[in-house]
Amino acid sequence: MWKWLHPYAKTERTYHLCQRLLPWFSLLGLAVIILATVWGLAFAPTDYQQSEAYRIIYVHVPSAVLSKSLYSAMAIAAFIGLVWQVKTSFMAMIALAPIGATVTFVSLITGAAWGKPMWGTWWEWDARLTSQLILLFLFLGVISLYKAFEDKQQAGKAAGVMAIVGVINLPIIHYSVQWWNTLHQGATIMKLGKPSMPPEMLWPLLLSILGWALVSGAIFLLRMQNEILQRDIRRPWVVALANKSLALSKGK
Amino acid sequence: MTALMAILKRDLALAYRQRAELMQPMLFFVLVISLFPLAVGPEPKTLQLIGPGVIWVAAILSSLLGLERLFRDDFQDGSLEQLMLSSTSLPAAALVKVLAHWLTSILPLILLSPLLALFLHLSEPMYWALLKTLLLGTPLLSLIGAIAVGLTVGLNRGGVLLALLLLPVFIPLLIFATSAVESASMQLQYNAQLAIIGAMFLFSLALAPFAIAYALRVSQT
Amino acid sequence: MVFDDINSFLDMGGYGLYVWLSFGSSALCLLILWLDSHFSKRRLITQVLHEQTRQGRIKAAAEQSATAEQSATAEKSATAQQKTHGETI
Numbered sequence: 423m424w425k426w427l428h429p430y431a432k433t434e435r436t437y438h439l440c441q442r443l444l445p446w447f448s449l450l451g452l453a454v455i456i457l458a459t460v461w462g463l464a465f466a467p468t469d470y471q472q473s474e475a476y477r478i479i480y481v482h483v484p485s486a487v488l489s490k491s492l493y494s495a496m497a498i499a500a501f502i503g504l505v506w507q508v509k510t511s512f513m514a515m516i517a518l519a520p521i522g523a524t525v526t527f528v529s530l531i532t533g534a535a536w537g538k539p540m541w542g543t544w545w546e547w548d549a550r551l552t553s554q555l556i557l558l559f560l561f562l563g564v565i566s567l568y569k570a571f572e573d574k575q576q577a578g579k580a581a582g583v584m585a586i587v588g589v590i591n592l593p594i595i596h597y598s599v600q601w602w603n604t605l606h607q608g609a610t611i612m613k614l615g616k617p618s619m620p621p622e623m624l625w626p627l628l629l630s631i632l633g634w635a636l637v638s639g640a641i642f643l644l645r646m647q648n649e650i651l652q653r654d655i656r657r658p659w660v661v662a663l664a665n666k667s668l669a670l671s672k673g674k
Numbered sequence: 675m676t677a678l679m680a681i682l683k684r685d686l687a688l689a690y691r692q693r694a695e696l697m698q699p700m701l702f703f704v705l706v707i708s709l710f711p712l713a714v715g716p717e718p719k720t721l722q723l724i725g726p727g728v729i730w731v732a733a734i735l736s737s738l739l740g741l742e743r744l745f746r747d748d749f750q751d752g753s754l755e756q757l758m759l760s761s762t763s764l765p766a767a768a769l770v771k772v773l774a775h776w777l778t779s780i781l782p783l784i785l786l787s788p789l790l791a792l793f794l795h796l797s798e799p800m801y802w803a804l805l806k807t808l809l810l811g812t813p814l815l816s817l818i819g820a821i822a823v824g825l826t827v828g829l830n831r832g833g834v835l836l837a838l839l840l841l842p843v844f845i846p847l848l849i850f851a852t853s854a855v856e857s858a859s860m861q862l863q864y865n866a867q868l869a870i871i872g873a874m875f876l877f878s879l880a881l882a883p884f885a886i887a888y889a890l891r892v893s894q895t
Numbered sequence: 896m897v898f899d900d901i902n903s904f905l906d907m908g909g910y911g912l913y914v915w916l917s918f919g920s921s922a923l924c925l926l927i928l929w930l931d932s933h934f935s936k937r938r939l940i941t942q943v944l945h946e947q948t949r950q951g952r953i954k955a956a957a958e959q960s961a962t963a964e965q966s967a968t969a970e971k972s973a974t975a976q977q978k979t980h981g982e983t984i
Contacts, residue, residue, distance in 0.1 A: 464896055580889070
């Protein structure tokens, strides 16, 4: 059933696939993200409880959703690489990691920026922010482990093991932090409350999640290509490719 | 079976000969915990409040320090490779080595815990809860820690990387262990927390040996 | 358009700082990520081309020295032949 995937274990095929997909993801992603952002910032109705501050939802939720999906994607790539010994899968894993770390970081900043007007402090150890912080550490751990190895084959496998250890722990961490948070409620009730979502508010949110996903996909395609180029830098097809792009740029 | 017993005896004997090195995590443990009264003031109520958390964090950090020993010496003199090439099951051997490591590096910390409970003015029910969480939870530190040590054994600068990899993974254990001790301080039941820690321990006991063996194979190619 | 004028848009009901901080930092982070990826690709391709020119130079130098050796040995054998020729005469 998976035979159609087999050619993509080869770096050259995957590189060209990324090249073909790149314009779609980047242009579409940019368009959707701009549309969704403008819609959310200027056209979505004002919230009754949180006034205009709720608009931060249009960057906080997409980044938070993506941080978790990108980690899962990274773990799946790690799993495929470890079980089926597919090199390109490890490259995909390490291409995803910095993107995941960045969107997690954005979710933390936007979470803090949302928290300040709503709770009065920039940082609160609520369940969601704390889980996001730990997720950031997990991403950075995978990246650091990968970079610590000279041999990139070893690096991929080692980072893959850590990615999977992390993904097994993710639900445990999430629920334990949530539970911990209920114990330590303290005086303030921390509700990063989702405003009740009428469709006029919901649609730009869904659209912005889609936009962020597409843009992340585009950046992933780029980084995947970079990984492939780095790994295959001496191979004839890469040299031919470089010459072709040189000829193209000269022709311009 | 005799091979595994031989490995256990060997590791215990080697650890005994390196007693000085084994003292280091213990001293670190005591030192770090002693820093807290100096930092936050000696008021017993405050110390009792932060006590369980401080002892557990210090235990985690001290065990991280001691984890490097697990495969380092064997790696350097080649016996790790021999072990991997031998007919002994690598997961079983890994488990035995982790056991030896826990007995020599972590059990001493647990034996020190009464003293530290005294330093931090923990009440008696709190101390019993602490002891139970330590006994049930520290094997988890060794088992999961060994996976990361197996991955980084060949690297020169493993130290802080090890902490970076393992600390997020130890957070649930920290949460439940300290919550158990806190419940004890309020004379409440803490069986639920112990049960969860126990579940995590059994889960890692079942799976970690294989992960450790795999990690060793990855780093030793 | 929910806002009456550009000022109220920027002000965001008093929460302008937080809203624009959020959107600004998101845009900035994505932009930096994109730029890093894009310029890495450019760098890698230039690296390949440089390596190629370098290999070309090495090959050319090797060929030159090879032909130089060849002509040197050819000359030597020619003069050696002349000598023996001269001797026999």
